[in-house]
Amino acid sequence: MRLLKYIVLTIIVTLLYSCGSKEQPEATEAHHEEEENAATLTEAQIKTAGITLGKIERRQISGTIKANGILDVPPQQLVSVSVPLGGFLKSTTLLQGSRVRKGQLIAVIENADYIQLQQDYLEAVNQFEFSKADYERQQELAKENVNAQKTLQQAKSNYQSWLAKKNGLLAKLKLININLSELEKGNITSTGNVYAQISGYVTQVNVNIGKFVSPSDILFEIVDTEHLHAELTVFEKDVLKLRIGQRVRFTLANETQERMATVYLIGREIGQDRSVRIHCHIDKEDKELLPGMYLKANVETGGALVSALPDEAIIDFQGKKYIFIPVADEAHTEKEGNEPKHETEEGQHFAMVEIQIGNSELGYTEVTVPDTLNEQSQVVVTGAYSILSKIKNSEEEGHAH
Structure with missing residues (x-):
């Protein structure tokens, strides 16, 4: 009986020792992991x-949204200069970077067709005045039942035709900026003037003296840099945080000075790169800035505790x-x-x-x-x-x- 108790006791002690020895590595490993941190x-x-x-x-x-972008100009501040009626460039003094004022003469175009156009206009003016006088005379005769109704209608048709032709030729002459007061005096010219439509700086000069230009050719590009805006690219995940009027802090490349702007337009289309374009008005305009300058910006989306x-x-x-x-x-x-x-x-x-x-x-x-x-x-x-x-x-x- 004593032998049986001794055997049972020995087995229990052995089992307890083996269990304790199995748990020890796990405890050591956990302690080591804690020590690592x-x-x-x-x-x-x-x-x-x-x-x-x-x-x-x-x-x-x-809260802020990080965005990249460039300085850009509104469409109305960028003008591509072309001529409605083609011709040879006779003169210009423009170079890239030249400053121009609105209404300034920037080029002179020459074309023999301009001469014919002015001749046709002067003839149309004479014919119009004759047809107008004839139509008024036929109206007076019709009141007295002297002439036939058909004669009155023919005079009216002739008058309206010459009126349309005169106005059409006048519109063409205005396109090439022909001096009408000189033309009405009989002074016909082979040249037409090109004037600047806005004040700004010349960014492109695509022609030279003597080159023939067609209506589809762009002679110059003029940019008004006084009204640049910041165009930012914001990713789709941040679009719902954007609001009109939010403040924008941005810096230009190679510049540490921080500038301020305000969101005034948010694009309504997701691009292929899953982003949206937003346009921001710059608080303090700087004439030295140029379109296309790269910038980094932070759009402030509001504070929170x-x-x-x-x-x-x-x-x-x-x-x-x-x-x-x-x-x-x-x-x-x-x-x-x-x-x-x-x-x-x-x-x-x-x-x-x-x-x-x-x-x-x-x-x-x-x-x-x-x-x-x-x-x-x-x-x-x-x-x-x-x-x-x-x-x-x-x-x-x-x-x-």
Whole structure:
């Protein structure tokens, strides 16, 4: 009977020992994983690294949408100059970059067809005046029943035909800017003038003296740079955040000065690259700016009261965002009342906690932390990268051993 009890007792002890030996590696592995995301610093190390603690704050942070774009001009501020009736370019003084005023003579076109056009107009004017006088005479005769109704109708038709022809030729002459007062005096010219339709700068010169230009050719392009606007490309995911009147902060390439603009038009079509174009009025116009300049912008979508931490408290490690919090070492925790002490004889223990970030403004960033933390939790607000360096050095020493 004693032998049976001894055997049973031996089996129980063996089973308990084997279970304990199986659980030990798992506990060791979990402890090692915890150590990888934690570090212990002495009081001297903390002071040298300038590590300080703070709490998560509630701050007003403006939401922004990042966008790229260019400076552009409205269609009415960009003019392509052409001639309705072709001809040879007789003279021009324009060069790229030339400043022109509205109504300024910028080119002279020459064509023998202009001469025929003026001759036809003068003949039409004479015929019109004759037909008009004849029509008025036939009207007077018709009142006295002297002439036939058919004669009156023919005179009216002749008068209206010459009126239409005269007006048509007059419109053509106006297209080539023929001086009508000189023409009515009998002064016929083979040239027509081209005038600037807006004030601005010449951005393209596509012709030279003696070149024949047709109505489809563009001689010059003139841009009024006093009314440039910013054209931004915003991705589809941000479109619903856009509103007319939102403020825009932007900087030009190779420029640190920040400029301001206002959203005044939002595109109503999603492009093939899943983006939308928005147009913004620039607050302070600058004549030195040029269309096509590249820019980077932030569209302000409005402020909100959010949980935030100083930018220095947030570290970027392996593509993720983290903060450090002081933690108690269970093996050395001392208690005063109900509050645990985080400091031990070895030093202060810090753990790395993954977070999500949002918008940033004035040195603070919106954060989303795990449910285990709240606004009363202590967080490392300065010196976070010093703790990260301590963790990395510890890992390298561990791998070396």
